[in-house]
Amino acid sequence: MLGGISIWQLLIVLGIIILIFGTKKLRNVGTDLGGAVKGFKKAMSEEEKGEQDEKSGAESEAQARVDHKEAPNTYDVQAERKPEEQEERK
Structure with a gap:
């Protein structure tokens, strides 16, 4: 790599x-x-961490969608009394 350059x-x-x-x-x-190299390494590791966080966030969102599809259907209904029961109460 250094070619013909000697140590002397x-x-x-x-x-x-x-x-x-x-x-x-x-x-x-x-x-x-040295400070510039350290700052560069820190920025690279933060970027990699951010990419990993984005991937894990997307994976957990996808898993939540899958879990929601597998869950049994639930309905939000209001319980009402039969008309005959309402007349009896009056």
Whole structure:
């Protein structure tokens, strides 16, 4: 992957970068880069969690529809007395 670059060449380049930018600046860049990677991972995990919540919500809604279809029919009726019973009470 690195081709013909040896470890010594990488160390020399790293030393030059440290001399140019300084350790404090590199530390800040590293901290910012680490925070960006952490934020990206957190956003990805929240998105996956949201997708799982949507799937489970859709599955439970579908299951509720199936359960409703399997339940026996119920009727909401008001009980009324027979006309003969109503006349007797008057």
